[in-house]
Amino acid sequence: MSERRFCTSCGQPVDGMRFCTHCGAPVTTPPAAPPPTQPPPNPPSVQPPSTQPPTQPPPAPPSAAQHPASYPAGAEPPRGPARSGGRGRWIALGVLLVLLVGGGAFALGMLATGGDDEPSVDRSAVLETSGSPGPTSASSPSSQPPGAGSSDGSDDGDNAADGAARRAAERLSRLMASSAADKSDVVAAVGNLNSCVHVRAATTTLEDAADSRDALVTKVKRLDITALPAARTVVTRLATAWTASAKADRSFADYGHSLHRTAKGYKGHEAWRRAGVDHSTASHGPKRAAAKAWRPIARRFGLPVIAWDTL
Incomplete structure (x- = not known):
């Protein structure tokens, strides 16, 4: 062996x-040992060298x-095996590259999705509540958005009052618009009586206008202006003016009834006509005062401004 x-x-x-x-x-190949002339008394046992690499680094x-x-002529020197240390470094570099690529892809995904899949949180609310030592109540001023009403409901009361004032102003505006429509019919009817044309139709128009004035006086006196104190002057002056206008309409209607045809034309009781003129003149002052007091209210709520001579 x-x-x-x-x-x-x-x-x-x-x-x-x-x-x-x-x-x-x-x-x-080690040289063959010459055969011993005589066997040694105790031949030493040959121990094969250890297969483990020496503790010291092997020589290059x-x-x-x-x-x-x-090397024999024409023979190529054998290539030594790749060192395990170099292969380990390449494996480590590959792992590091994979980690870098994976980390970059994860960071890009986080940026694209906003950072997480959790629902967004109102960070301003978190900042507001994080500084307080305890829970913030619903009535705390810091927990309410700007413009929200205070805990005592004063802003809500102001809004309700403003709404009631607007509704009162709109109802008052409609009453004055109705009076303006009657005024144009009254002016035309009085002109027909003075010209003695369409006497019966003019008389009927004046009687209807007087009834309409009386109804306006009743409505304006019943109007609730508690939320609109500035309209008190308007309501008072309108009631006085429309009462005078109703008297003037009836006086002119009585004058129309007194007109009759004569050989020289129509003739009527001048006293009724003069009474109508006097009552109409008496209504001018209150109408001017009502129109003046109404002007700022109309501007406040964006409603039409009424001229005094159309009331």
Whole structure:
């Protein structure tokens, strides 16, 4: 049985090899020992060298320059195996590259999705509540948005009062608009009486206008202006003016009834006509005062301004 052979450089087994496959060193054949003339009394046992690598780093493999004559002519020197240290470094670099690419992709995904899938939180509300030592009640001023009513409901009361004032102003505006429509009919009817044309129709128009004035006086006196104190003057002056206008309409209607045809034309009781003129003149002052007091209210609520001579 042949004896095992080991590399003299790195100690690896090299049985039947010309070059060490680990370090590339040429394998040398030790010279055969001459036969002993007589057997030694105690032949030492040959222990094969350990297959474990020596504790000290193995010597660097000889380069071609160091062993130029060790390779046969035409033979290519064997290539040593790749060092495990170099392969480990490449594996570590590959793992690091994968981690970097994965981390970059994760960061881009976080930026694209806003950072998480959780529902968005009102950060301003968090900042407001985080500074307070305890829970914030619903009535706390810091927890209410700007413009919200205070806890005592004063703003809500102001809004309700403003709404009631607007409704009162709109009802008053409609009453004055109705009076303006009657006024145009009254002016035309009085003109017909003075011209003695369409006497009966003019008389009927004046009687209807007087009834309409009386109804306006009743409505304006019943109007609730508690939320609109500025309209008190308007209501008072309108009631006085429309009462005078109703008297003037009836006086002119009585004058129309007194008109009769004579040989010289129509003739009527002038006293009724003069009474109508006097009552109409008496209504001018209150109408001017009502129109003046109404002007700022109309501007406040964006309502039409009424001229006094249309009331």
